Amino acid sequence: QVQLVESGGGLAQPGGSLVLSCAASGSALRSLDALGWYREAPGKQRELVAHKLTGGSLRYGDFVNGRFTIVRDNAKNMVFLQMNSLEPEDTAIYYCYAQSVGGKNYWGQGTQVTVSS
Secondary structure (H helix, E strand, O other), rough: OOOOEOOEEEEEEOOEEEEEEEEEEOOOHHHHHEEEEEEEEEOOOOEEEEEEEEEOOOOEEOOOOEEEEEEOOOOOOEEEEEEEEHHHHHHHHEEEEEEEEOOEOOOOOOEEEEEEO
């Protein structure tokens, strides 16, 4: 099993920045491949924000447009999401997620990000 705990959400003004953190723990850490973030806005489907594979490959959601950066620290089993130039449309619950090499998904409890003036 893998447990994921997020932190760092909150309120930001348009144009502002936030950093999300996620700590992974558990007996199946060595089986993890992807580690990253999804988000879910009210009335919308959950969508990929960014993930990074163990081998280093990165993928970002189309809406990111260079505003967000994912950093993965394999030694500490953590993943971070630096979010800049935030827009009201970025308001959502952000979920840390992990996927094992066998395709099993794990989810954190989510952290609220609100972008508003």
